[in-house]
Amino acid sequence: MRETLPILRLLSLALLAGVSLLSSVALAQEEDGLDIGEAPVIIPADPADAGTLQPSPSNPAGATPEVDGDALELDRRVRDSQPPVMKGGKISPDGEADQGINIYLRMGTPLPELPPERPFADEPDDAYGAFQRGLFLTAVDKAMPRAQLGDPAAQTLLAEIMSRGLGVKRDPKGAAFWYGQAAQGGDPAGMFKYALILMEGQVVERDKKKADDYMRRAAEAGNASAQFNWAQILVSENPGVRGLTMAMPFYEKAAEQGIADAQYALAQVYSALKDVPKEKKDRAREWMHRAARAGFDTAQLDMGLWLVNGYNGPRDYELGFRWLSIAAKRGNVVAQNRLAHLYINALGTSPNPVEAAKWYVLSRRAGLKDVGLEDFYLGLTEEQQKQAIDQANRFRRG
Template sequence: MLWNRPYHRLILNGLLASFLATSAIPSIVFAQSSTRPVTRPVESDTQQMKMDRAETQQVPGASGDKDSQPDGLVPSGGVELYRRMGAALPPAPAEKPYNGPVDEAYGAYQRGLFVTALDKALTRAGEGDAAAQTLVAEMMTKGQGVKRDAKTAAFWYQKGAAGGDPAAMFQYAMLLMAGRDMPRDKKQADDYMRKAAEAGNSSAQFNWAQILVSDNPGERGLRLALPYYEKAAVQGVADAQYAVAQLYVALKDLPAAKKAEARSWLERAAKAGFDTAQLDMGVWLVNGVGGNQDYDKGFEWMRVAALRGNVVAQNKLSHLYIDALGTRPNPVEAAKWYVLSRRAGLQDAALEDFYLGINEETQKKAIDAANKFRRGAILVAPQPGQSLQ
């Protein structure tokens, strides 16, 4: 049974980050080149930025003018809908007949009939149906059709996990790992996480890979984890796609075919909204990692990550504007992005020299633009030439 809920992420392990930092991946030509941040990825349900923060969001692959909206990141169905108004659409394909068992409890759940779903699921759960036990646990966790009851939900997750349901095994492993509503038990948590991963649960595959990296320091752990990262990546887990891209470049003795796919996996993670992948996509394109250099697309991806709030991307975007890489030189934009990254605590002596070297009018425009980007936050803008803190 598949659940329509965000999977629990384990933050990309420091061991993975440290290994990649010392690997043969070329460093970016900008300042702060040794920084390899692992920032919180943007969730799929995050609200889009308002227009007063940015005029457009540019993504490589968009057709036409650079200011056009890209496919895959910002919905642009309006134009296509307008073009197709009045046009006859082809008939929908006939549905294939289904003769398998009907899950009435889950069907009611999907239609939002939670009381009915819970009633039907509880009957089957009491008879030992693992999928029904997992559905009951899910509804009790969310308070759907019943008052929220975390402890009873944990009981049903345990039953579903023992019955072999992959979703229950994953959720129960997370509960055991956190020690929430039950004693913490790493050994049992690892066992269920591994079983869920081997049963095909994509979230478990990613998290089991993380556990392998954590428990097996160095390159050995990364090689053990790679097959699980790959499986999760194929199923669309952006964090796993990012990890696969990094490991394909960093690990030695991998088949050439895999190394050739590194940039493709990174791009998939970037298009999924993972801001660190968007940052690295910009870095790779500018430096020619995993393929040819492309300053224009590198700039576009760096700008996307900066608009998403990635501080390192904001810093590097400032350098791109100064050096006119993929864009025309723009001192106001360069100073704006420096102001934003500096306020977030990212030091950069070269950008500080640049900022202090521009005239007061340009500094004021940059500060005004940075304040506007912050969407009207109450900020006391410093006088030109003063500290940005």
């Protein structure tokens, strides 16, 4: 599941304000070849949770919590649907079995031995297993008794189903209750989700102190999204180098778990801080590349700029052009502006004045002014300007 945190948009801006200032100075330095300049500061996409719900092992049975309102009342609007037919480990679009494994058998070659299964000491979680298979009402039936007995993993699962309206009527208040119970029980996913609810202050009364405490505890317990958001909080509340230094370990942990926002932030932090060990600084471009490959358009923009300008590694005009093209086609205004410069100066691509003018028109319409590109556009023929405008009008974000 992916989780956005609207209240931390300002924290993203605080981070970028700190790291972009330092990184843009380096981008503006003259090096061999043409430098297309620093990228204006822009706000990335909202922080996103690339992880999935991971219940912790069951708690010993405890006292049944006091429940007020709809936390125990579920409006079942649909019955469990049957899971898709799976044969050979794959599902075809039309539901038929994938024939790939049969082709392998027809070759007359015996199937390789399956690798030995890892020993599993804990008892299987039937409720979460049903949830993973899309049997949401079955998951509710199995999770509810455990949740009532104080199992934080079951409480988090029940809250997740209620918050998203999976097979039951969506119930934000009931979900908040169960997330709160799970947070008190120490479930990392429950603490993270309840911290968000406390920060937003829409379903329950806003409580920043308690929210920060749960976010920190969830981060320390290994929740990747909490690690990223706790790093953002540290940066926001401790401006400058101190905050970035405090946040770096949490960015690192979240980045290792695949959070693209954290990978982008870590690349900027490694690049910006002077006291970062060389072995970490050498990985700045690697982290930026991973964030770009994950689809983070701000990382795609910066990856392109770093490659074109030879920042944190060698120059590569063609690869830089490709990354800027990807970001531009996804609607990143700064990338559209920079792509126009590449077409004009034939960096990583053949010169194309009409294509350059198209990207300038698109970025100018979005409000990004550029005197140099304006002069270039006015120097084109009337026919070239018309073609550029027509292509801009037909542009659709990728």
